[in-house]
Amino acid sequence: MHFFSHTDILNLSKIFKINLINSCSGFKSANLLGSISKDGNTNVAVFSSITHLGSNPPTLGFILRPTTVPRNTYKNIKEIGYFTINHIWEDVIEDAHHTSAKYPEDISEFDMTNLEPEFKGKFKVPFVKNAPVQMNMKFIEEIYVPSNDVMLIVAQIQELYVNNDLLQEDGLINLSKGNIAAINGLDTYTIPKFKKQLIYQRPKQINNL
Amino acid sequence: MHFFSHTDILNLSKIFKINLINSCSGFKSANLLGSISKDGNTNVAVFSSITHLGSNPPTLGFILRPTTVPRNTYKNIKEIGYFTINHIWEDVIEDAHHTSAKYPEDISEFDMTNLEPEFKGKFKVPFVKNAPVQMNMKFIEEIYVPSNDVMLIVAQIQELYVNNDLLQEDGLINLSKGNIAAINGLDTYTIPKFKKQLIYQRPKQINNL
Numbered sequence: 001m002h003f004f005s006h007t008d009i010l011n012l013s014k015i016f017k018i019n020l021i022n023s024c025s026g027f028k029s030a031n032l033l034g035s036i037s038k039d040g041n042t043n044v045a046v047f048s049s050i051t052h053l054g055s056n057p058p059t060l061g062f063i064l065r066p067t068t069v070p071r072n073t074y075k076n077i078k079e080i081g082y083f084t085i086n087h088i089w090e091d092v093i094e095d096a097h098h099t100s101a102k103y104p105e106d107i108s109e110f111d112m113t114n115l116e117p118e119f120k121g122k123f124k125v126p127f128v129k130n131a132p133v134q135m136n137m138k139f140i141e142e143i144y145v146p147s148n149d150v151m152l153i154v155a156q157i158q159e160l161y162v163n164n165d166l167l168q169e170d171g172l173i174n175l176s177k178g179n180i181a182a183i184n185g186l187d188t189y190t191i192p193k194f195k196k197q198l199i200y201q202r203p204k205q206i207n208n209l
Numbered sequence: 210m211h212f213f214s215h216t217d218i219l220n221l222s223k224i225f226k227i228n229l230i231n232s233c234s235g236f237k238s239a240n241l242l243g244s245i246s247k248d249g250n251t252n253v254a255v256f257s258s259i260t261h262l263g264s265n266p267p268t269l270g271f272i273l274r275p276t277t278v279p280r281n282t283y284k285n286i287k288e289i290g291y292f293t294i295n296h297i298w299e300d301v302i303e304d305a306h307h308t309s310a311k312y313p314e315d316i317s318e319f320d321m322t323n324l325e326p327e328f329k330g331k332f333k334v335p336f337v338k339n340a341p342v343q344m345n346m347k348f349i350e351e352i353y354v355p356s357n358d359v360m361l362i363v364a365q366i367q368e369l370y371v372n373n374d375l376l377q378e379d380g381l382i383n384l385s386k387g388n389i390a391a392i393n394g395l396d397t398y399t400i401p402k403f404k405k406q407l408i409y410q411r412p413k414q415i416n417n418l
Contacts, residue, residue, distance in 0.1 A: 001372055001373060002371045002373055002376050003370055004369040005367070005368055006267070009266075016380035017264050018264045018380070019379050019381045020369075021263075021267045022261055023380075023383075024267075024269075024366070024369060024371070025238055025240075025259045026240055026259060026391070027238055027239070027384060027391035027401055028238065028260075029234055029235030030235060030236070031235055048261075049260050050234045050235060051234065051258050052230065052234050052237070052258065052272070054230075054274075054358075055230035057215075057218075058215070058226075060234050063261070063270075087235055093404065093405065093407075094407065097407045097410060099410075100409075100410045102412060107412075107415065133235075135233065141355070141356050143352055143361070145350075145352055145363060146350070148262055148266065152354065157218060158214070160213040160218065160229075160233060162211045163210055167211050170225065171225035171226065171227070171228030171232075172228045172232050173229065173393075173394070174232075174397070175232065175236060175393045175399075180235065180236070181404070182235070182236035182391050184381070184382075184384050184401070187407045187408065188403070189405055190401035190404050191402060191404050192236055192391050192399035192400065193399055194393075194399055195302065195390070195399050196302065196397070196398055197397040198302075199396065201308075201309045203316075204310070204321055
């Protein structure tokens with residue numbers, strides 16, 4: 001196996017280091033965050049850090065480095081209080097990845113790609129049309145992480161749209177059925193395939209050993 | 210599409226709700242956390258919330274609900290200050306999932322499964338033997354999230370071991386080459402396959418529109 005100590009990592013070249021450390025945590029969710037400014041400028045940006053925080057109330061979080069991109073998403077979330085999360089699927093990988101380019105605030109990534117905004121439901125914030133899972137999110141709080149200067153943005157699900165083909169009777173959204181992507185590192189996209197669904201685990205009888 | 214409002218979600222049955230909300234965020238990392246108590250009891254437990262927080266210094270985080278399982282992992286991390294993160298791969302999915310069963314503290318999941326502890330490097334904390342990616346982590350801080358009573362545990366990479374077959378020249382750990390799993394919801398395992406590696410994105414020339 002290849003070995004890197006903490007000091008080895010600190011001394012790596014910049015590009016090698018960000019590729020290595022962004023890929024070492026495992027596969028990541030692949031989402032497009034849709035938002036809109038108070039002036040009506042729409043924005044859509046790829047994120048790979050959406051994480052489950054709790055089911056009751058339904059709460060998700062993601063990590064943002066306030067001093068770097070995507071500042072437009074953050075500014076819009078703070079202005080409007082709502083944003084959308086939309087899953088990236090196989091057909092739109094290139095366009096989804098292109099939203100990581102740094103455009104000025106008045107340029108919408110919806111205009112620079114084939115991604116289409118969709119307005120529906122109770123809130124005036126753009127979803128990504130045809131995404132197999134779409135959520136409207138309400139901003140709840142931001143939690144600062146001092147040790148490395150990032151923020152955890154906490155939000156609750158207001159509306160959840162799921163393609164009928166993906167939704168199982170037990171409530172599981174079977175993501176494989178939507179050809180939904182997972183991200184490996186910063187720029188590598190995979191399409192996970194269903195392997196097995198297991199059951200709730202109880203301890204084995206210890207006296208059977 | 211199937212539609213759930215916030216109120217619809219709150220009113221769902223418990224099992225349907227936790228399946229739905231645990232699967233709606235997208236694919237999740239599939240990791241085994243290895244730890245040891247000050248009395249020498251080893252522990253290994255499945256987690257699906259490991260998230261990249263920063264590359265310099267190399268920092269990862271994960272979400273823990275303090276009042277629920279896996280308490281042993283949390284207690285051990287606080288006692289010893291170090292733990293390991295090991296990627297779940299295709300061959301060990303059943304054993305990895307079984308570590309979610311609630312065993313008493315003096316029962317090691319390493320004894321109740323075919324997972325094997327491996328001690329190497331500078332720290333006396335068990336890795337999972339043969340995992341294609343293994344990391345020793347130093348506990349840095351815990352950040353409380355008031356709105357839904359969870360903690361973000363922040364840790365820095367002290368040692369990183371990567372199977373040689375997975376490591377690319379650009380630093381990317383190509384997870385697909387290790388048959389590394391991704392989790393969908395609480396109990397469903399997928400094996401993502403490499404689709405494409407893209408490049409750093411720059412804005413398109415706007416006057417070409």
